[in-house]
Amino acid sequence: MVVHITADNWAETREYLRTRSARFTALAVQAAATRRRATADWSVTDTAAHVATLARTCSGLVDPGHAPGPFTGFDDLLERTVVDTVDEFNEVLLERLPDRAPRELARATRHDVDHILRVTEGADPTAPVSWLGGSRVPLAGVLAHLLNEFQVHGRDIANAARLPWRVPPREAAPFFEQFLVGVTDYGYGRLLDGHGPPPRGRVAVEFRSEHTTPVTMALTDGFATVERPGGEPDVRLSFDPTVLNLMLFGRVSKARAVLTGKVVIRGPRPWKLPGFLRIVRLPS
Known part of the structure; x- marks a missing residue:
């Protein structure tokens, strides 16, 4: 685990x-x-x-x-x-x-x-x-x-x-x-069903904050897994947990989270993040 x-x-x-x-x-x-x-x-x-x-x-x-x-x-x-x-x-x-x-x-x-x-x-x-x-x-x-x-x-x-x-x-x-x-x-079962066509191939997003253990979430042909960091992810996301939670639940816009520096997006392929978040999502 x-x-x-x-x-x-x-x-x-x-x-x-x-x-x-x-x-x-x-x-x-x-x-x-x-x-x-x-x-x-x-x-x-x-x-x-x-x-x-x-x-x-x-x-x-x-x-x-x-x-x-x-x-x-x-x-x-x-x-x-x-x-x-x-x-x-x-x-x-x-x-x-x-x-x-x-x-x-x-x-x-x-x-x-x-x-x-x-x-x-x-x-x-x-x-x-x-x-x-x-x-x-x-x-x-x-x-x-x-x-x-x-x-x-x-x-x-x-x-x-x-x-x-x-x-x-x-x-x-x-x-x-x-x-x-x-x-x-x-194991998320059918929890994420209903998202439409997933992105093709693999999208790996590394999550880091001062208050959590670094982890990589990967989406491979629509199937989400978690991994220990290693190699080069597509996206590196640094976050303030308070703001990330509010963003995921639609209380703070993605633009505001980024512009205030509470969510920082880096990495070689940041354009892959929206497709990842379309699948790995929460009710808002």
Whole structure:
């Protein structure tokens, strides 16, 4: 396995999840009366409810004996969901959570995060967990994904309420290092289906930041793999993890990320990067 998961970065991810979730729930209650939308489709309370459903989902994934799924048919929904249908997945989860009382949402979210942290204490962070579209991720990646949801949607809510919200790059790093690299390394199943014709041949992109272990993601006739750096990649991408995450989820434009120097693109064939990102993508 190439994914870099250690006792130290696993402990960091758990602590980041604990503290960021507490900040998120406090922010969501504080901003609940805000009339501006947090996203194009969701109010502040809708956004808080969305994150609550993901906390409940992750609680079931890491402890299926306690909560095998939030509702009957959940496993089938998880299996058939791919990147391009995540919005439908989210809407189904929201329909199952009609309560929008801000303090109740905060209480439920804190309860589920506490449960996640309790049942995963002492667990193997590299253990595989079933994910969307028949993919698998390391246990650490499940927590890193949930952490990123608190970070990104906390920003959405804070912007709507005109309140401060800062995510340090080191705290944003687990999403790339443990989830993105993890799901590619462990097997992404049908998660990336629906992208259209892939680029021909091989495209190799080396990712480096001050907060993650260097890694190369390669796309060979549409099939994505991760490798340890070596040889000459087509693209060398240096990044600030906070900005890269926001860019991948459509919160920061690619042009802004590059112009601010938070994402730096080098290498002998940088024109290959758009084709790579058309396949290796996230819902935005």
